[in-house]
Amino acid sequence: MNDVSIERAGDAQMPEILPLLAPLAGTQIVAFVARDGNGAMLGAGGIGWQSWGDPPGFPAWIHVMPDHRRAGVGRALARALIERTQGEAPALWAIRPLVEGEPAPAFAKAMGMEPRYRQLRFRGDAQRLYAHLVSILDRLRRHDRIPDGATCVRLDGNNAAAVAALVRREVRGASPAIGGWIAQALKDPTRRSAIDLDRSRVLEINGVVAGAVLTRRLADGDNSEIICTVVSPEVRGGWANVLVLTETTRTGAESTCDWYLFDCAHDNRDTLGLARRTGAEHLSTEENYYYAIAGRGAA
CATH class of the missing domain: 3.40.630.30 (Gcn5-related N-acetyltransferase (GNAT))
Known part of the structure; x- marks a missing residue:
């Protein structure tokens, strides 16, 4: 050099x-x-x-x-x-996250970084995802599993701060920029790099934010990426995920969205099952890399 x-x-x-x-x-x-x-x-x-x-x-x-x-x-x-x-x-x-098989992970490892969180990336058909989720949600409704007071609303200025706080608190590896992305969307809804307000949904229980699915519009303008799915710990593992995902995919299936990109932790059995049952295509495997500074000094 x-x-x-x-x-x-x-x-x-x-x-x-x-x-x-x-x-x-x-x-x-x-x-x-x-x-x-x-x-x-x-x-x-x-x-x-x-x-x-x-x-x-x-x-x-x-x-x-x-x-x-x-x-x-x-x-x-x-x-x-x-x-x-x-x-x-x-x-x-x-x-x-760095994609397995590309040059970036090799560079990260050469610098002493270690992989921590392993994720799988999928591309799923919007109509198939929505139809499958609707069938699950209908079954939950028939068995009275959806509590009164649970509703899904649009992401807006009234719930933005609570959503950003929930994501930062509960989502492993969530970007620290999430609050900034939401703020960008509220300031300029046409900005493609920001959160898509039209295709994101917030779960509220008796008016209190309890979950969210956040999406952004991809470069083609029609298809979307699900960048974050989160629910509060007290309602995790069941109806809450299904309700907010169903309402989110509804916004795509009823518009011009043909497919969604979405990520899944390698041990998230629910999302892996959803990908498998809806025929989603596995595109890549990614890992978050970490470098411990304490006690090591400069590399």
Whole structure:
């Protein structure tokens, strides 16, 4: 690695850097940039300056320009992130899951990171998902399993803060930017990178937020990704998940959505069963990577 410098990014540099650190959008970012001797940008790395994950740590992301990979730029940026957080956080997390078989996991392992949460990604037909969930919900209703006062409503300014708090508290590996994504959607509902208010649903019991399914619209504008499903611990494991998922998939099945992307923890038997019974296609397996700083020093 010749004539490469790593420097802390100032406010004036952030507009140039932020597109490379898109996964950290919605967090308070501390960023570093790598440049060559002519000042050309080779890559950037950033930390979301807030605790996240279990075990706790700061979310981080590194992006190196394709023509400059495998030249030590990524390692230099990683060292800068680790040195900056030494004494401030016990660990770093890759804010986005890394796909098995791609170059990113190999880089993460070379930096001493360890995989923690394993997830499977599926693509499911919107109509089949909705029809299967309706059949389960109808059976629950016939047996009076849905309590009075349980209803699903649209995500809006009245319930946004409670939903974000529930996600941060109950969803393992949930992005620390979730509150920012919801805020973006409320400010500009047409922004595709934000939560899709039209196809997300919130479970309320007697007016109190008890669950949510949050989606975002994909690049084609018609299909959706389910980025988060959560219910409160006291209603977990049964009717609550089915009710809020049914109402969410209804919004897609009754519109232009042909399919959903959704993730599932490798040990989540309910969601794995739903994927299998509806013929969802397994697209990839992903893992969240973790680097323990405490007691290790800079890499």
